[in-house]
Amino acid sequence: MTYGGYLQLESLLDLQEGPPSYSHTPSNDETHFIIVHQAFELWFKLILRELKEARNLLTQSKLEEATIPRIVHHLERVSEIFRLLADQWKVMETLSPQDFLAFRDRLGTSSGFESWQMRELEVLLGLENEQRMGGMDPLAHMKKLAGEGKVPAKALAELEETAALPSLQEALMTWLGRTPIHGSSPQDDGDQSVVKSYIDGHLTAMRAHGEEVIQHMVKIGHGDEATVRPRIESGINGAESFLIEEGSINRARAGLLFIESYRELPLLSWPRRMIDSFVDLEQAMLLFRSHHARMVERMIGRRMGTGGSSGVDYLDATTKYRIFVDLWAVRTLLVKRDALPSIEQAGYYGFVTDE
Numbered sequence: 382m383t384y385g386g387y388l389q390l391e392s393l394l395d396l397q398e399g400p401p402s403y404s405h406t407p408s409n410d411e412t413h414f415i416i417v418h419q420a421f422e423l424w425f426k427l428i429l430r431e432l433k434e435a436r437n438l439l440t441q442s443k444l445e446e447a448t449i450p451r452i453v454h455h456l457e458r459v460s461e462i463f464r465l466l467a468d469q470w471k472v473m474e475t476l477s478p479q480d481f482l483a484f485r486d487r488l489g490t491s492s493g494f495e496s497w498q499m500r501e502l503e504v505l506l507g508l509e510n511e512q513r514m515g516g517m518d519p520l521a522h523m524k525k526l527a528g529e530g531k532v533p534a535k536a537l538a539e540l541e542e543t544a545a546l547p548s549l550q551e552a553l554m555t556w557l558g559r560t561p562i563h564g565s566s567p568q569d570d571g572d573q574s575v576v577k578s579y580i581d582g583h584l585t586a587m588r589a590h591g592e593e594v595i596q597h598m599v600k601i602g603h604g605d606e607a608t609v610r611p612r613i614e615s616g617i618n619g620a621e622s623f624l625i626e627e628g629s630i631n632r633a634r635a636g637l638l639f640i641e642s643y644r645e646l647p648l649l650s651w652p653r654r655m656i657d658s659f660v661d662l663e664q665a666m667l668l669f670r671s672h673h674a675r676m677v678e679r680m681i682g683r684r685m686g687t688g689g690s691s692g693v694d695y696l697d698a699t700t701k702y703r704i705f706v707d708l709w710a711v712r713t714l715l716v717k718r719d720a721l722p723s724i725e726q727a728g729y730y731g732f733v734t735d736e
């Protein structure tokens with residue numbers, strides 16, 4: 382075995398000469414442009430592998446405790462890659478706008494918009510079409526591109542396979558739905574009433590805390606009761622409809638709130654680390670999107686993209702996407718530790734008191 386043979390370096394280093402249709406050798410700037418794109422796509426390839434592994438582990442109907450650290454490990458690696466990619470735009474910024482314009486026309490309509498790996502990783506994570514700009518349907522878009530010969534059939538087939546399986550966000554919510562709440566699991570008798578009383582207890586704690594906030598705000602002169610109270614109450618009403626949707630309990634959200642509220646309990650420590658890893662991953666991905674938009678603004682201003690989008694406005698809109706919506710939303714419902722109702726069945730969670 383040799384270094385070059387193991388890494389197939391000869392083939393890899395032959396891939397920066399531009400497409401076969403090119404009759405010229407790419408300039409230094411264009412070679413840089415090609416290499417940066419290729420490096421991103423290589424990382425995307427690894428991200429897809431890591432996330433698929435995490436999805437396969439998370440979709441098991443019974444998740445052994447030892448499996449959660451493995452999922453966390455995959456997610457943490459992906460977050461680090463996104464952080465690296467967010468910084469990698471800086472290399473692209475060494476290209477001046479004028480130097481980019483020198484070869485931009487040759488790109489024609491080709492654009493990161495056609496990156497099938499990017500689309501697959503969004504679908505794998507669980508980005509809903511309704512969140513996308515103009516409700517874009519990535520499957521229909523990729524099918525169209527495949528029909529025009531711009532995307533290989535194999536890539537389309539992989540995207541379709543990923544779309545047919547549960548996304549990470551769906552798998553996560555299914556798993557959260559099984560969270561033992563006050564020691565009660567979904568299959569246990571009386572689970573619904575345990576969960577309902579847990580929710581009621583939490584909302585009561587929120588209301589009591591809300592009263593304290595109102596008094597404090599009025600006392601320090603940050604508004605009068607008539608203006609502060611409706612804001613606090615609308616937060617509590619929002620919490621109630623988050624947990625109980627149209628009369629039925631959302632057990633996954635209740636489980637999520639439970640884990641986040643009692644996160645110091647030993648049995649909940651890995652579950653909450655996994656939740657944190659998903660939040661961290663989404664945050665890293667959003668920064669990656671945002672840095673791309675800033676680099677693009679610096680490079681092409683407010684011009685249209687080669688893919689035909691509005692350009693920077695489109696990219697900025699993608700920084701509003703949220704995949705793990707409930708993981709972000711639950712933060713609004715949290716109550717300080719000493720105002721929380723005490724945990725029932727503490728022993729179940731491996732929590733031992735002195736008494």
Ligand code: HEM
Nearest residue numbers: 418421492493494496499677680686687688689690692699
């Ligand atoms: C000079 C450098 C770059 C410019 C000016 C640029 C510009 C743009 C623009 C304007 C878009 C919006 C779609 C369109 O209308 O084309 C876009 C999308 C995209 N670009 Fe770039 N880009 C650059 C470099 C890169 C690099 C190095 C990558 C790495 C693979 C990349 C990946 C993407 C992806 C994945 C999208 C789709 C984003 C989405 O739909 O969420 N871009 N780019």
